[in-house]
Amino acid sequence: MDNDGFVATKKTVAGGEIEEIIDEVEKRYRRFRKFERVSYPPADHHFVGTGIRRNGEQPATEKKIIEEWDMLNTNLPDWIYVRAYESRINLMRAVIIGPPGTPYSQGLFFFDIFFPRTYPARPPKLFYHSHGFDFTSHSPRKVSSSSSLVDSWYGLHLMPVRGGGGRGYECQPRKNWGPPKSNILFLLVSIRDWFLNIAKPCGDYDNDGLVEPRRRRTLMMLGCEAMIQTLAKPPWDFEDFVAGHFRNKAHAILVNFMAHMDQTEDMSRLFLKLLNVFEANGTYCQHHYLAHLKKQPKAKTVSYEDDDDEEPNRFAMTWFNMTKYRF
Template identity: 40%
Template sequence: MCVGTRTSLAKAVFEETIYVRAYEERMDLLRAVIIGPAGTPYHDGLFFFDFQFPSDYPYHPPKAHYHSGGLRLNPNLYACGKVCLSLLNTWSGSGCEKWNPQKSTMLQILVSIQALVLNEKPYFNEPGYEMTANSQYGQKNALMYNENTFLYSCKTMLYSLRRPPKYFEDFVAGHFRKRGHTILVACRAYLDNTQVGCDVEKAQNANAAGENANAGEGCSNDFKAQLKQLFEDLLMEFTVKGADCKEFLSQKAKVGDATALPMPEESTVGL
């Protein structure tokens, strides 16, 4: 993994979805941003982590801190910033799951967070919950958890946009300038009862063809009510950053025109 200066951003090789920054003045520090994987309630979000390498690295794993913004959007990522992961020795595990000084790497940690923590149904990351994965009860709870997770992910987006981590300001702005339209399309699809975290384009095509097996389940009313407000906040922030929001601004203008109350006509009273 390459080491950058304070003015350069180093990319990790994982399909350009994990980026890191290291500092020549503090070689024991590393800041990373992971882009939420498609097909999960974390899609298109930015998740920032700080790592500090101990003096005896690699005999012990680095210490990790997640930039939560006060939100807990995953059983493994605490609001206080704690990251529970076997590779970090902050969670139980055995064999290759634990840190191995001869084999384990920093890239392995980042990829594990992206693939194993930020997954399509994080509800089952909670200890013991995986036993309900094949039950209707478990799947229902997993869908509800996904709804809350996406709401937290949207709030994390707003937090990152308004208070981007130091030296990642341009990266944050550029990411949401590029992905803002896609995020808003997903929000609108969820408001139209597409399940959170699924492939939005495929789900919409299936709905149009009457082939979507999950079409009747939809999203909860409470989720939709909260998402409507977050949608407006995201639309404003993405517009400021230069994202392609014309479609949504136009729709908003039409709705505003349709719901606007007519102005009362002026009347004159003769004397």
């Protein structure tokens, strides 16, 4: 540990061993609990102005929600984090981590949750912070032509809306909901299982006859763009979690990205954009850039002639130019 409170550690990643610094961002991330009750909902919560309760209103509903707080506190899986609000019992905010082995791997999917006064007889409403990425419209699950009704176990109905500082989707379960088996934890788990857990292995064909790797790359690129947007503007109450998560998962995300890259310029641009964003967030990533360079085609020599010069001006142009895409 140095005089500023930084701790140096060694980590082995693809490309060799690197030194990483444990600073305040890392410390706050490690202290971030899967479930926590805080006093007030954030101003960017989509439902903060909806269903403001009066004292003593619907005590049975409040009792049920508080019971679910206890369940969430003890039963949340490692890939769901939730914040509940003591002054607004009918609101929550949750994030689901995309499962490994899918195009959504290590992505963060945020949902604002609103419990109606008749909960649990009626299901909660959810607002999905899309950050430009509607994962349901690309899901291999059955989707209607309008992409508004997803034929999942819960039949989530998603309507595009604006709120929470950007575009998102309000969704509400429309079928198979009913106490006592249905609760908020079961709903969050179902979202991951139905929408984010693509079981078809890479190499299969979909119903449209398209090769699965092509769809996988498209989904991965959209998801990575959403990661960049989430880092730039994380939902309130989750700033420490977002920064720490992407600092810790940056290597895995970049390695996975390179494993599915083709030779298109769009993917190379996005790779460098990710690399720069992750480095700005505190992760050393230059070894990934060097690994990426090794995969690129060999340099081609191109001649440029200037009419004012007696000799042609010649220089080598590589297919990939780092400075061109620095962000």
